[in-house]
Amino acid sequence: MKTLLLFFIGIITAVTYAQDGTLDTSFGNNGYAITDFFGGTDRGSAIAVQEDGKIVVFGFVDVGSTFSYGLLRHLPNGQLDTSFGTDGFVITPAGDNFREYFSSLHIQNDQKIIASTTFIDNGNLDYMLMRYMPDGDVDPSFGVNGIVKTHLGSDYLASTNLLSNGKIMAGGSATINGTDNHIFLARYLSNGELDPSFGNGGTIAEFINNETLKVFGIASQDDGKILVPYFTIENFEEKFKLKQYLSNGDPDNSFGSGGIVETNIDGEIFTASMTLQQDGKILQSYRARGQQPINIRGLLSDGILDTSFATDGILEIYNDRMTVLKILVDDDSNLLVFGPTLTFFEIDDNLTYRFKPDGTLDNSFGNNGRVYLPFEGGDIAFQENGKILIAGNTFFYSGSGENFAVARLNNGPLSVPEFEQIKTTIYPNPSNGVFTIESNFHSEKEAYQITDITGKTIASGELGDKQTQIDLSSAQSGTYFLKTSYGLFRLLKN
Secondary structure: OEEEOOOOOOOOOOOOOOOOOOEOOOOOEOOEEEEEOOOOOEEEEEEEEOOOOOEEEEEEEEEOOEEEEEEEEEOOOOOEOOOOOEOOEEEEEOOOEEOOOOOEEEEOOOOOEEEEEEEEEOOEEEEEEEEEOOOOOEOOOOOEOOEEEEOOOEEEEEEEEEOOOOOEEEEEEEEEOOOEEEEEEEEEOOOOOEOOOOOEOOEEEEEEEOOEEEEOOOEEOOOOOEEEEEEEEEOOEEEEEEEEEOOOOOEOOOOOEOOEEEEEOOOOEEEEEEEEOOOOOEEEEEEEOOOOOEEEEEEOOOOOEOOOOOEOOEEEEOOOOEOOOEEEEOOOOOEEEEEEEEEOOEEEEEEEEEEOOOOOEOOOOOEOOEEEEOOEEEEEEEOOOOOEEEEEEOOOOOOOOOOEEEEEEOOOOOOOOOOHHHOOEEEOOOEOOEEEEEOOOOOOEEEEEEEOOOOOEEEEEEEEOOEEEEEOOOOOOEEEEEEEOOEEEEEEEO
Protein backbone atom coordinates (compact mmCIF):
# COMPACT_ATOMS: atom_id res chain seq x y z
CA MET A 1 0.00 0.00 0.00
CA LYS A 2 1.33 3.40 -0.84
CA THR A 3 0.33 6.99 -1.46
CA LEU A 4 1.48 8.24 -4.84
CA LEU A 5 2.77 11.72 -5.51
CA LEU A 6 1.10 12.86 -8.71
CA PHE A 7 1.78 16.21 -10.35
CA PHE A 8 -0.68 17.63 -12.86
CA ILE A 9 1.07 20.10 -15.12
CA GLY A 10 -0.65 23.23 -16.32
CA ILE A 11 -3.67 23.12 -14.01
CA ILE A 12 -2.66 25.09 -10.95
CA THR A 13 -3.08 28.82 -11.42
CA ALA A 14 -1.00 30.95 -9.06
CA VAL A 15 -3.03 33.77 -7.56
CA THR A 16 -2.27 36.00 -4.62
CA TYR A 17 -5.48 34.93 -2.85
CA ALA A 18 -7.51 31.77 -3.26
CA GLN A 19 -10.15 32.26 -5.91
CA ASP A 20 -13.19 30.01 -5.69
CA GLY A 21 -12.74 27.05 -8.01
CA THR A 22 -8.93 26.97 -7.83
CA LEU A 23 -7.10 23.97 -6.45
CA ASP A 24 -6.45 24.24 -2.72
CA THR A 25 -2.72 23.54 -2.74
CA SER A 26 -2.69 23.09 1.06
CA PHE A 27 -4.57 19.80 0.52
CA GLY A 28 -2.67 16.58 -0.11
CA ASN A 29 0.04 17.18 -2.71
CA ASN A 30 -0.66 20.46 -4.54
CA GLY A 31 -4.42 19.96 -4.16
CA TYR A 32 -4.60 16.21 -4.87
CA ALA A 33 -4.53 13.06 -2.74
CA ILE A 34 -3.80 10.03 -4.94
CA THR A 35 -3.81 6.60 -3.27
CA ASP A 36 -2.97 3.12 -4.55
CA PHE A 37 -4.22 0.12 -2.57
CA PHE A 38 -2.21 -2.84 -3.91
CA GLY A 39 -0.89 -1.79 -7.30
CA GLY A 40 -3.99 -2.92 -9.23
CA THR A 41 -7.15 -1.26 -10.51
CA ASP A 42 -8.77 1.01 -7.88
CA ARG A 43 -11.83 3.07 -8.73
CA GLY A 44 -13.28 5.59 -6.26
CA SER A 45 -17.01 6.19 -6.63
CA ALA A 46 -18.35 7.88 -3.47
CA ILE A 47 -17.15 10.37 -0.85
CA ALA A 48 -18.42 11.51 2.55
CA VAL A 49 -17.09 13.76 5.33
CA GLN A 50 -17.15 12.84 9.00
CA GLU A 51 -17.98 15.21 11.86
CA ASP A 52 -14.29 15.79 12.62
CA GLY A 53 -13.56 16.71 9.00
CA LYS A 54 -11.97 13.40 8.03
CA ILE A 55 -12.75 12.28 4.48
CA VAL A 56 -13.98 8.77 3.63
CA VAL A 57 -13.84 7.41 0.07
CA PHE A 58 -15.50 4.21 -1.17
CA GLY A 59 -15.05 2.20 -4.36
CA PHE A 60 -13.73 -1.09 -5.67
CA VAL A 61 -10.16 -2.33 -5.67
CA ASP A 62 -8.13 -5.04 -7.33
CA VAL A 63 -6.67 -7.33 -4.67
CA GLY A 64 -4.47 -9.81 -6.48
CA SER A 65 -6.71 -11.74 -8.88
CA THR A 66 -9.98 -10.78 -7.19
CA PHE A 67 -12.01 -7.61 -6.80
CA SER A 68 -13.10 -6.23 -3.46
CA TYR A 69 -14.72 -3.08 -2.16
CA GLY A 70 -12.29 -0.58 -0.71
CA LEU A 71 -12.69 2.12 1.88
CA LEU A 72 -10.03 4.62 2.87
CA ARG A 73 -9.88 7.72 5.03
CA HIS A 74 -7.95 10.96 4.69
CA LEU A 75 -7.24 13.50 7.38
CA PRO A 76 -8.82 16.92 6.69
CA ASN A 77 -5.56 18.06 5.05
CA GLY A 78 -5.61 15.15 2.56
CA GLN A 79 -3.00 12.95 4.23
CA LEU A 80 -3.89 9.26 4.59
CA ASP A 81 -5.28 8.52 8.07
CA THR A 82 -3.27 5.47 9.12
CA SER A 83 -5.39 5.06 12.29
CA PHE A 84 -8.29 3.91 10.08
CA GLY A 85 -8.59 0.19 9.28
CA THR A 86 -5.16 -1.19 8.38
CA ASP A 87 -2.82 1.70 7.62
CA GLY A 88 -5.77 3.78 6.37
CA PHE A 89 -7.48 1.05 4.27
CA VAL A 90 -10.43 -1.34 4.67
CA ILE A 91 -11.09 -4.20 2.24
CA THR A 92 -14.44 -6.07 1.89
CA PRO A 93 -14.83 -9.03 -0.51
CA ALA A 94 -17.14 -8.29 -3.45
CA GLY A 95 -18.73 -11.70 -4.05
CA ASP A 96 -18.28 -13.46 -7.38
CA ASN A 97 -17.88 -10.23 -9.30
CA PHE A 98 -18.36 -6.49 -9.13
CA ARG A 99 -20.54 -4.07 -11.05
CA GLU A 100 -19.44 -0.58 -12.01
CA TYR A 101 -22.78 0.78 -10.91
CA PHE A 102 -23.36 3.75 -8.67
CA SER A 103 -22.53 3.45 -5.01
CA SER A 104 -23.72 5.39 -1.98
CA LEU A 105 -21.79 6.40 1.13
CA HIS A 106 -23.22 7.84 4.36
CA ILE A 107 -21.94 8.91 7.78
CA GLN A 108 -24.33 8.28 10.68
CA ASN A 109 -24.64 10.64 13.62
CA ASP A 110 -22.51 8.21 15.66
CA GLN A 111 -19.92 8.40 12.84
CA LYS A 112 -20.46 4.82 11.70
CA ILE A 113 -20.04 4.46 7.94
CA ILE A 114 -22.61 2.91 5.58
CA ALA A 115 -21.70 1.94 2.02
CA SER A 116 -23.94 0.31 -0.58
CA THR A 117 -23.59 -1.01 -4.10
CA THR A 118 -24.76 -3.58 -6.67
CA PHE A 119 -22.82 -6.83 -7.06
CA ILE A 120 -23.02 -10.35 -8.49
CA ASP A 121 -23.18 -13.30 -6.10
CA ASN A 122 -23.71 -16.91 -7.21
CA GLY A 123 -24.77 -15.61 -10.61
CA ASN A 124 -27.43 -13.29 -9.17
CA LEU A 125 -27.41 -9.52 -9.63
CA ASP A 126 -28.18 -8.21 -6.13
CA TYR A 127 -27.24 -5.32 -3.88
CA MET A 128 -25.71 -5.03 -0.46
CA LEU A 129 -25.27 -2.61 2.42
CA MET A 130 -22.11 -2.57 4.54
CA ARG A 131 -21.59 -0.80 7.86
CA TYR A 132 -18.30 0.01 9.51
CA MET A 133 -17.34 1.36 12.89
CA PRO A 134 -15.74 4.85 12.97
CA ASP A 135 -12.28 3.21 13.09
CA GLY A 136 -12.99 1.12 9.97
CA ASP A 137 -13.78 -2.20 11.66
CA VAL A 138 -16.83 -4.04 10.33
CA ASP A 139 -19.86 -3.40 12.59
CA PRO A 140 -20.99 -6.85 13.86
CA SER A 141 -24.33 -5.41 15.08
CA PHE A 142 -25.40 -4.73 11.48
CA GLY A 143 -26.79 -7.58 9.38
CA VAL A 144 -24.45 -10.59 9.22
CA ASN A 145 -20.90 -9.59 10.08
CA GLY A 146 -21.62 -6.01 9.05
CA ILE A 147 -23.21 -6.85 5.67
CA VAL A 148 -26.83 -6.99 4.49
CA LYS A 149 -27.54 -8.64 1.12
CA THR A 150 -30.95 -8.38 -0.52
CA HIS A 151 -32.35 -10.38 -3.44
CA LEU A 152 -35.67 -9.39 -5.00
CA GLY A 153 -35.00 -10.40 -8.60
CA SER A 154 -32.24 -9.19 -10.85
CA ASP A 155 -31.63 -6.08 -8.77
CA TYR A 156 -29.92 -2.84 -9.71
CA LEU A 157 -29.41 -0.45 -6.79
CA ALA A 158 -29.78 3.18 -7.86
CA SER A 159 -28.92 4.67 -4.46
CA THR A 160 -29.52 4.58 -0.73
CA ASN A 161 -30.61 7.38 1.61
CA LEU A 162 -29.75 7.67 5.29
CA LEU A 163 -32.88 8.87 7.09
CA SER A 164 -32.90 11.23 10.06
CA ASN A 165 -34.21 8.46 12.36
CA GLY A 166 -31.28 6.19 11.49
CA LYS A 167 -33.20 3.98 9.09
CA ILE A 168 -31.91 3.36 5.57
CA MET A 169 -33.92 3.62 2.35
CA ALA A 170 -32.76 1.76 -0.75
CA GLY A 171 -34.23 2.11 -4.22
CA GLY A 172 -33.68 0.86 -7.73
CA SER A 173 -35.05 -1.58 -10.29
CA ALA A 174 -35.75 -5.30 -10.05
CA THR A 175 -36.46 -7.62 -12.95
CA ILE A 176 -38.63 -10.46 -11.71
CA ASN A 177 -39.53 -13.62 -13.66
CA GLY A 178 -37.03 -12.69 -16.33
CA THR A 179 -38.91 -9.81 -18.01
CA ASP A 180 -41.12 -8.07 -15.46
CA ASN A 181 -39.60 -4.67 -14.65
CA HIS A 182 -40.34 -3.26 -11.19
CA ILE A 183 -39.42 -0.21 -9.19
CA PHE A 184 -38.26 -1.45 -5.82
CA LEU A 185 -37.93 0.36 -2.51
CA ALA A 186 -36.66 -1.24 0.69
CA ARG A 187 -36.41 0.32 4.13
CA TYR A 188 -34.07 -1.05 6.78
CA LEU A 189 -33.95 -0.58 10.52
CA SER A 190 -30.73 0.73 12.00
CA ASN A 191 -29.57 -2.84 12.70
CA GLY A 192 -29.94 -3.83 9.04
CA GLU A 193 -33.21 -5.74 9.34
CA LEU A 194 -36.05 -4.89 6.95
CA ASP A 195 -38.56 -2.46 8.47
CA PRO A 196 -41.92 -4.30 8.72
CA SER A 197 -43.82 -0.99 8.90
CA PHE A 198 -42.86 -0.20 5.29
CA GLY A 199 -44.58 -1.74 2.27
CA ASN A 200 -44.84 -5.51 2.38
CA GLY A 201 -42.50 -6.64 5.12
CA GLY A 202 -40.07 -3.81 4.45
CA THR A 203 -40.10 -3.74 0.63
CA ILE A 204 -42.28 -2.72 -2.28
CA ALA A 205 -41.91 -3.89 -5.88
CA GLU A 206 -44.21 -2.01 -8.24
CA PHE A 207 -44.59 -3.48 -11.72
CA ILE A 208 -43.93 -0.96 -14.49
CA ASN A 209 -43.75 -2.92 -17.76
CA ASN A 210 -42.05 -5.71 -19.70
CA GLU A 211 -40.10 -3.36 -21.96
CA THR A 212 -37.46 -1.04 -20.47
CA LEU A 213 -36.91 0.45 -17.02
CA LYS A 214 -34.00 2.42 -15.63
CA VAL A 215 -34.26 3.88 -12.10
CA PHE A 216 -31.98 6.75 -11.06
CA GLY A 217 -30.91 7.95 -7.60
CA ILE A 218 -33.83 8.26 -5.19
CA ALA A 219 -34.38 11.02 -2.62
CA SER A 220 -36.11 10.83 0.78
CA GLN A 221 -37.79 13.93 2.15
CA ASP A 222 -38.03 15.09 5.77
CA ASP A 223 -41.64 13.86 5.97
CA GLY A 224 -40.60 10.38 4.85
CA LYS A 225 -41.91 10.63 1.30
CA ILE A 226 -39.68 9.14 -1.39
CA LEU A 227 -39.04 10.49 -4.88
CA VAL A 228 -38.10 7.98 -7.59
CA PRO A 229 -36.97 9.18 -11.05
CA TYR A 230 -36.99 6.67 -13.88
CA PHE A 231 -36.77 6.21 -17.64
CA THR A 232 -39.02 3.74 -19.40
CA ILE A 233 -40.43 2.81 -22.77
CA GLU A 234 -44.16 2.31 -22.96
CA ASN A 235 -45.75 1.22 -26.24
CA PHE A 236 -42.51 2.19 -28.02
CA GLU A 237 -42.61 5.72 -26.53
CA GLU A 238 -39.68 6.94 -24.41
CA LYS A 239 -40.72 8.54 -21.13
CA PHE A 240 -38.94 10.19 -18.21
CA LYS A 241 -40.96 10.21 -15.01
CA LEU A 242 -40.70 11.23 -11.37
CA LYS A 243 -42.92 9.33 -8.95
CA GLN A 244 -43.54 10.00 -5.27
CA TYR A 245 -44.34 7.45 -2.58
CA LEU A 246 -45.70 8.01 0.91
CA SER A 247 -43.63 7.13 3.95
CA ASN A 248 -45.41 3.75 4.23
CA GLY A 249 -44.60 2.85 0.61
CA ASP A 250 -47.98 3.64 -0.94
CA PRO A 251 -48.06 5.86 -4.07
CA ASP A 252 -48.67 9.54 -3.32
CA ASN A 253 -51.37 10.53 -5.79
CA SER A 254 -51.27 14.18 -4.64
CA PHE A 255 -47.90 14.64 -6.33
CA GLY A 256 -47.84 15.98 -9.88
CA SER A 257 -50.62 14.38 -11.92
CA GLY A 258 -51.85 11.23 -10.24
CA GLY A 259 -48.58 10.84 -8.34
CA ILE A 260 -46.25 11.30 -11.32
CA VAL A 261 -44.47 14.16 -13.08
CA GLU A 262 -43.76 13.25 -16.70
CA THR A 263 -41.26 15.01 -18.98
CA ASN A 264 -41.40 14.88 -22.76
CA ILE A 265 -38.17 13.47 -24.19
CA ASP A 266 -36.96 12.08 -27.48
CA GLY A 267 -34.24 9.54 -26.78
CA GLU A 268 -32.95 7.29 -24.03
CA ILE A 269 -31.76 8.83 -20.77
CA PHE A 270 -28.56 7.27 -19.46
CA THR A 271 -28.03 9.34 -16.31
CA ALA A 272 -30.19 11.69 -14.25
CA SER A 273 -29.65 13.28 -10.84
CA MET A 274 -31.86 14.88 -8.22
CA THR A 275 -31.30 17.18 -5.25
CA LEU A 276 -33.70 18.23 -2.51
CA GLN A 277 -33.28 21.81 -1.30
CA GLN A 278 -33.82 22.92 2.29
CA ASP A 279 -37.12 24.58 1.40
CA GLY A 280 -38.47 21.32 -0.04
CA LYS A 281 -38.03 22.31 -3.67
CA ILE A 282 -36.57 19.78 -6.10
CA LEU A 283 -33.77 20.10 -8.65
CA GLN A 284 -33.60 17.42 -11.31
CA SER A 285 -31.10 17.05 -14.16
CA TYR A 286 -31.47 14.96 -17.29
CA ARG A 287 -30.57 14.79 -20.96
CA ALA A 288 -31.79 12.41 -23.62
CA ARG A 289 -29.29 10.65 -25.87
CA GLY A 290 -28.19 12.79 -28.81
CA GLN A 291 -29.95 15.88 -27.47
CA GLN A 292 -28.66 19.26 -26.37
CA PRO A 293 -28.78 20.76 -23.79
CA ILE A 294 -28.52 19.26 -20.30
CA ASN A 295 -31.70 20.33 -18.52
CA ILE A 296 -31.94 21.13 -14.82
CA ARG A 297 -35.55 21.47 -13.85
CA GLY A 298 -36.83 23.16 -10.71
CA LEU A 299 -39.97 21.74 -9.14
CA LEU A 300 -42.05 22.78 -6.17
CA SER A 301 -42.58 20.18 -3.47
CA ASP A 302 -45.90 19.16 -5.06
CA GLY A 303 -44.26 18.46 -8.42
CA ILE A 304 -45.40 21.65 -10.14
CA LEU A 305 -42.74 23.43 -12.23
CA ASP A 306 -41.07 26.20 -10.20
CA THR A 307 -41.12 29.05 -12.72
CA SER A 308 -39.09 31.26 -10.33
CA PHE A 309 -36.08 29.03 -10.98
CA ALA A 310 -33.71 30.00 -13.82
CA THR A 311 -35.69 30.65 -17.03
CA ASP A 312 -39.31 29.59 -16.53
CA GLY A 313 -38.20 26.70 -14.33
CA ILE A 314 -35.44 25.28 -16.57
CA LEU A 315 -31.67 25.81 -16.51
CA GLU A 316 -29.97 24.71 -19.74
CA ILE A 317 -26.30 23.72 -20.01
CA TYR A 318 -24.95 23.41 -23.53
CA ASN A 319 -22.22 20.82 -23.18
CA ASP A 320 -22.61 17.67 -25.24
CA ARG A 321 -19.66 15.94 -23.50
CA MET A 322 -20.88 16.17 -19.91
CA THR A 323 -22.93 13.72 -17.86
CA VAL A 324 -24.33 15.22 -14.65
CA LEU A 325 -23.90 12.98 -11.60
CA LYS A 326 -24.77 15.36 -8.79
CA ILE A 327 -26.02 18.86 -7.98
CA LEU A 328 -25.04 20.54 -4.71
CA VAL A 329 -26.41 23.78 -3.27
CA ASP A 330 -23.99 25.86 -1.19
CA ASP A 331 -24.72 28.24 1.70
CA ASP A 332 -25.20 31.13 -0.74
CA SER A 333 -27.76 29.10 -2.77
CA ASN A 334 -25.32 28.71 -5.66
CA LEU A 335 -25.61 25.47 -7.65
CA LEU A 336 -22.59 23.22 -8.11
CA VAL A 337 -23.22 20.93 -11.09
CA PHE A 338 -20.77 18.02 -11.30
CA GLY A 339 -20.01 15.10 -13.57
CA PRO A 340 -17.57 13.44 -15.96
CA THR A 341 -16.92 14.51 -19.53
CA LEU A 342 -16.55 12.07 -22.41
CA THR A 343 -14.70 11.96 -25.71
CA PHE A 344 -15.82 9.24 -28.11
CA PHE A 345 -17.65 7.51 -25.23
CA GLU A 346 -14.50 7.42 -23.06
CA ILE A 347 -14.36 9.45 -19.85
CA ASP A 348 -11.55 12.00 -20.03
CA ASP A 349 -12.05 14.59 -17.24
CA ASN A 350 -14.47 15.73 -14.58
CA LEU A 351 -16.21 19.08 -14.74
CA THR A 352 -17.85 21.31 -12.13
CA TYR A 353 -19.97 24.36 -12.98
CA ARG A 354 -21.18 26.97 -10.50
CA PHE A 355 -24.39 28.83 -11.19
CA LYS A 356 -25.80 31.74 -9.23
CA PRO A 357 -29.21 31.31 -7.57
CA ASP A 358 -30.88 33.00 -10.56
CA GLY A 359 -29.43 30.37 -12.91
CA THR A 360 -26.70 32.50 -14.51
CA LEU A 361 -23.19 31.10 -14.77
CA ASP A 362 -20.94 32.42 -11.97
CA ASN A 363 -17.87 33.62 -13.84
CA SER A 364 -16.00 34.25 -10.58
CA PHE A 365 -15.69 30.48 -10.12
CA GLY A 366 -12.75 28.69 -11.73
CA ASN A 367 -12.28 29.53 -15.40
CA ASN A 368 -15.39 31.49 -16.41
CA GLY A 369 -17.69 29.50 -14.16
CA ARG A 370 -16.28 26.01 -14.61
CA VAL A 371 -13.43 23.78 -13.43
CA TYR A 372 -11.98 20.80 -15.29
CA LEU A 373 -9.86 18.27 -13.38
CA PRO A 374 -7.85 15.54 -15.12
CA PHE A 375 -9.22 12.38 -13.54
CA GLU A 376 -12.41 10.35 -13.73
CA GLY A 377 -14.86 11.94 -11.29
CA GLY A 378 -17.29 9.86 -9.28
CA ASP A 379 -18.68 12.07 -6.52
CA ILE A 380 -18.58 15.55 -4.99
CA ALA A 381 -19.12 16.84 -1.44
CA PHE A 382 -18.64 19.92 0.73
CA GLN A 383 -16.39 20.16 3.72
CA GLU A 384 -17.74 22.10 6.69
CA ASN A 385 -15.73 25.16 5.64
CA GLY A 386 -17.48 25.15 2.26
CA LYS A 387 -14.52 23.84 0.28
CA ILE A 388 -15.30 21.33 -2.45
CA LEU A 389 -14.07 17.73 -2.47
CA ILE A 390 -14.12 15.73 -5.70
CA ALA A 391 -13.46 11.99 -5.62
CA GLY A 392 -12.81 9.48 -8.35
CA ASN A 393 -9.79 7.76 -9.86
CA THR A 394 -6.85 8.42 -12.11
CA PHE A 395 -6.84 7.00 -15.63
CA PHE A 396 -5.24 3.70 -16.59
CA TYR A 397 -2.93 5.62 -18.94
CA SER A 398 -1.82 8.13 -16.27
CA GLY A 399 1.50 6.36 -15.71
CA SER A 400 0.53 5.01 -12.30
CA GLY A 401 -2.65 3.14 -13.28
CA GLU A 402 -6.12 3.59 -11.84
CA ASN A 403 -5.96 4.81 -8.24
CA PHE A 404 -8.30 6.57 -5.83
CA ALA A 405 -8.15 10.33 -6.31
CA VAL A 406 -9.45 13.23 -4.23
CA ALA A 407 -9.03 16.91 -5.12
CA ARG A 408 -10.04 19.97 -3.10
CA LEU A 409 -11.22 23.26 -4.59
CA ASN A 410 -11.35 26.57 -2.81
CA ASN A 411 -14.91 27.69 -2.18
CA GLY A 412 -16.36 29.93 0.48
CA PRO A 413 -19.68 31.53 1.41
CA LEU A 414 -19.71 35.08 0.12
CA SER A 415 -22.27 36.43 2.54
CA VAL A 416 -20.50 35.40 5.78
CA PRO A 417 -17.98 37.85 7.24
CA GLU A 418 -14.55 36.24 7.29
CA PHE A 419 -13.34 38.15 10.34
CA GLU A 420 -16.38 38.02 12.62
CA GLN A 421 -14.06 37.84 15.61
CA ILE A 422 -13.61 41.61 15.41
CA LYS A 423 -17.33 42.16 14.80
CA THR A 424 -17.05 43.27 11.19
CA THR A 425 -20.00 43.32 8.81
CA ILE A 426 -19.87 43.93 5.06
CA TYR A 427 -23.07 44.47 3.10
CA PRO A 428 -24.50 44.02 0.60
CA ASN A 429 -22.27 41.18 -0.55
CA PRO A 430 -22.71 40.45 -3.46
CA SER A 431 -23.11 44.12 -4.47
CA ASN A 432 -23.62 46.14 -7.63
CA GLY A 433 -20.58 48.16 -6.65
CA VAL A 434 -20.95 49.95 -3.30
CA PHE A 435 -19.97 47.94 -0.21
CA THR A 436 -20.58 49.18 3.33
CA ILE A 437 -18.09 48.07 6.00
CA GLU A 438 -19.07 48.32 9.64
CA SER A 439 -16.46 47.36 12.25
CA ASN A 440 -14.99 48.10 15.64
CA PHE A 441 -11.32 48.22 14.64
CA HIS A 442 -9.09 48.89 17.61
CA SER A 443 -7.39 51.77 15.83
CA GLU A 444 -9.26 54.87 14.70
CA LYS A 445 -8.18 54.26 11.10
CA GLU A 446 -7.36 50.93 9.49
CA ALA A 447 -5.44 50.76 6.21
CA TYR A 448 -6.88 48.50 3.50
CA GLN A 449 -6.07 47.24 0.03
CA ILE A 450 -8.40 45.78 -2.58
CA THR A 451 -6.96 43.37 -5.12
CA ASP A 452 -8.39 41.35 -7.99
CA ILE A 453 -7.88 37.60 -8.33
CA THR A 454 -4.47 38.10 -9.96
CA GLY A 455 -3.21 40.08 -6.94
CA LYS A 456 -3.27 43.45 -8.72
CA THR A 457 -4.18 46.33 -6.39
CA ILE A 458 -7.17 48.25 -7.69
CA ALA A 459 -7.91 50.42 -4.63
CA SER A 460 -6.49 51.36 -1.25
CA GLY A 461 -7.32 53.67 1.60
CA GLU A 462 -8.37 53.74 5.25
CA LEU A 463 -11.40 52.30 6.98
CA GLY A 464 -13.07 54.32 9.71
CA ASP A 465 -13.69 52.85 13.14
CA LYS A 466 -17.47 52.76 12.61
CA GLN A 467 -18.60 52.68 8.99
CA THR A 468 -16.95 53.10 5.59
CA GLN A 469 -18.27 52.81 2.06
CA ILE A 470 -16.10 51.43 -0.76
CA ASP A 471 -17.23 52.11 -4.30
CA LEU A 472 -16.24 49.51 -6.92
CA SER A 473 -18.87 50.58 -9.43
CA SER A 474 -16.27 51.16 -12.11
CA ALA A 475 -14.68 47.73 -11.63
CA GLN A 476 -15.59 44.78 -13.79
CA SER A 477 -17.89 42.08 -12.40
CA GLY A 478 -15.98 39.42 -10.50
CA THR A 479 -14.33 38.51 -7.22
CA TYR A 480 -12.15 40.95 -5.27
CA PHE A 481 -10.36 40.79 -1.94
CA LEU A 482 -10.35 43.35 0.86
CA LYS A 483 -7.16 43.04 2.92
CA THR A 484 -6.57 44.64 6.32
CA SER A 485 -4.18 43.85 9.14
CA TYR A 486 -7.02 41.89 10.77
CA GLY A 487 -7.73 39.55 7.88
CA LEU A 488 -9.02 39.02 4.37
CA PHE A 489 -12.56 39.40 3.10
CA ARG A 490 -14.00 38.32 -0.22
CA LEU A 491 -16.13 40.82 -2.18
CA LEU A 492 -18.37 39.85 -5.09
CA LYS A 493 -19.12 42.57 -7.62
CA ASN A 494 -22.18 41.84 -9.78
